[in-house]
Amino acid sequence: MNRLTPQVILVLALIAAAIVAPFGVYPIFLMKGLCFGLFAAAFNLLLGYVGLLSFGHAMFFGFSAYITAHTAKEWGLTPELAILAGVAVATLLGAAAGWLAIRRSGIYFAMVTLAFSQMMYFVAVQAPFTHGEDGIQGVPRGHLFGLIDLSDTFAMYYFVLAVFVASLLFINRVVTSPFGQVLKAIRDNEPRAISLGYQVDRYKLLAFTLSAGLAGLAGSLKSLVFQLASLADVHWHASGEVVLMTLLGGVGTIFGPTAGAFLVVAIQNYFSEAGSWVTIIQGMIFVVCVLLFRSGMIGVLAPWLKRRGLTG
Amino acid sequence: MGDDFIVETRSLTKEFKGFVAVSDVNLRVRRHTIHALIGPNGAGKTTCFNLVTKFLIPTRGQILFNGRDITNTEPAAIARQGMVRSFQISAVFGHLTVLENVRVALQRVQGTSFHFWRSGACLDSLNQRADELIEAVGIAEYRDTPAGELSYGRKRALEIATTLALDPEMLLLDEPMAGMGTEDVKRTAELIRRVAAKRTVLMVEHNLSVVADLSDTITVLKLGKVLAEGSYAEISTNPEVVEAYMGSGHADTSHGAAGHA
Known part of the structure; x- marks a missing residue:
């Protein structure tokens, strides 16, 4: 398994590029891209490998951000514990929302997740600990394991990068695991999976919960990077944005969602002086993408690389 | 009575908003036989079949x-008890290879299906058994082809291999020969015969001629009710059956039309 296949070389090259990147590119931008890349990869675990379109993933992203911000600021937890707390809450929330939502499929599934996330948005507006419109500001990044000072931007960047790489490896493991095989079978033909004796709802629920936990991890990281947890993270806009990122990058691929996330974040950052035109530019790019390469950037690029013998 | 009937239905009825699709059907499938359920369009065959398989x-x-x-068991639970169904439209997992399709059926029994942290390589121990099954249905050369790219007949063969991977006591086949050419019909009939040696098969078919040689018992449904039951010889000479088929424009009770040899 550990041979240097072209795929492994490509991944190593990407990691090397990511390591040197903050010397050339604004690190906060890179971290934002990685956080949203992880968010989109978590979302894609559900859409790309189980075929479930969730329209409420912001609730996991946003709530985990609140929990991490609150526990780090008010309780003084170290960053790794604050992140764990956020992920735990997102995972539990995922199990509860998933348990309800997987009873429906297609558009109804999307609607149940949307309704659930709107409820959580309302909670976020009303609950005192979230500080409503202000959000939780000035979240301390703290010392990782009590040792590494994350207020140093480079330290923070490499921490985010490490979590991101580990999470993508984890997602890759999940989709190639025996469990992943069953997920793909359910995606391809659910009645057939049932007729082979699989209780498909249990598999969907586990996938949903894993996806929610990972989306939460992305939100937690984001709240430490920006030292802020706000209503924008739980808003349905964020749920919609992650759909956009995943589709732009390539649904059902490992790197697609990250590529899509970087594209969207780059448009928001570098075209920010265009004001509300950003949304229009985004919309046009989306339309072009859907018309020209329906399988997303990576979905088009990967077969092209394969044909040139660059990847396995 | 005894338990030499593997499946028995008692006064089975299904109504859809006032329309009775299956009415008071008492079906008995004898163990280790091939039992065919036939009837003209709208006779309630598929509804009956979906009731038995709990769909x-x-x-x-x-x-x-x-x-x-x-009566109140979940469809997935039925499969685990040893009763596995196929579908009218060939049901394969299109993005998985032929080998992976069969392995999905094998791995449930292996007990690793929830193991999301394990490497997919732990499934390789199932390859030998999967290869045997693929070989048995004659599609070994397509082992690593995505199932979605197979021809129709080969998809059906793969479906049978996947079903057999569960080693079911009873197979329920929903129109296994639908949409097939003469050659495929022959090959599939042969396959079903071979598979049925140690099992029980209940199959739904549209054409009487297809099941003529194959079935031990044939039940003819018409408008949701059992019209006749018996061997092919008995059925094919039953005036009511002939009438039912002629009446709906399917004069297929004679040999030949669907490639029966």
Whole structure:
């Protein structure tokens, strides 16, 4: 398994590029891209490998951000514990929302997740600990394991990068695991999976919960990077944005969602002086993408690389 | 009575908003036989089949499998008890390879299906058994082809290999020969015969001629009710059956039309 296949070389090259990147590119931008890349990869675990379109993933992203911000600021937890707390809450929330939502499929599934996330948005507006419109500001990044000072931007960047790489490896493991095989079978033909004796709802629920936990991890990281947890993270806009990122990058691929996330974040950052035109530019790019390469950037690029013998 | 009937239905009825699709059907499938359920369009064959496999819930009546009441059992649970169905439209997992398709069926029994942290390589121990099954249905050369790219007949063969991977006591086949050419029909009939040696098969078919040689018992449905039951010889000479088929424009009771040899 550990041979240097072209795929492994490509991944190593990407990691090397990511390591040197903050010397050339604004690190906060890179971290934002990685956080949203992880968010989109978590979302894609559900859409790309189980075929479930969730329209409420912001609730996991946003709530985990609140929990991490609150526990780090008010309780003084170290960053790794604050992140764990956020992920735990997102995972539990995922199990509860998933348990309800997987009873429906297609558009109804999307609607149940949307309704659930709107409820959580309302909670976020009303609950005192979230500080409503202000959000939780000035979240301390703290010392990782009590040792590494994350207020140093480079330290923070490499921490985010490490979590991101580990999470993508984890997602890759999940989709190639025996469990992943069953997920793909359910995606391809659910009645057939049932007729082979699989209780498909249990598999969907586990996938949903894993996806929610990972989306939460992305939100937690984001709240430490920006030292802020706000209503924008739980808003349905964020749920919609992650759909956009995943589709732009390539649904059902490992790197697609990250590529899509970087594209969207780059448009928001570098075209920010265009004001509300950003949304229009985004919309046009989306339309072009859907018309020209329906399988997303990576979905088009990967077969092209394969044909040139660059990847396995 | 005894338990030499593997499946028994008692007064099985299914109503859809006032329309009775299956009415008071008492079906008995004898163990180690091939039992065919036939009838013209709209006779309630597929509804009946979906009731037995639990994909539909009956309005009234009872279903017994091995003497056990399964009327309220989940479809996935039925499969685990040894009764596995196929589908009218070939049901394969299109993005998985032929090998992976069969392995999906094998791995449930292996007990690793929830192991999301394990490497997919742990499934390789199932390859030998999967290869045997693929070989048995004659598609070994397509082992690593995505199932979605196979021809129709080969998809059906793969479906049978996947079903056999569960080593079911009973197979339920929903129109296994639908949409097939003469050659494929022959090959599939041969395959079903081979598979049925140690099992029980209940199959739904549209054309009487297809099941003529194959079935031990044939039940003819018409408008949701059992019209006749018996061997092919008995059925094919039953004036009511002939009438039912002629009446709906399917004069297929004679040999030949669907490639019967």
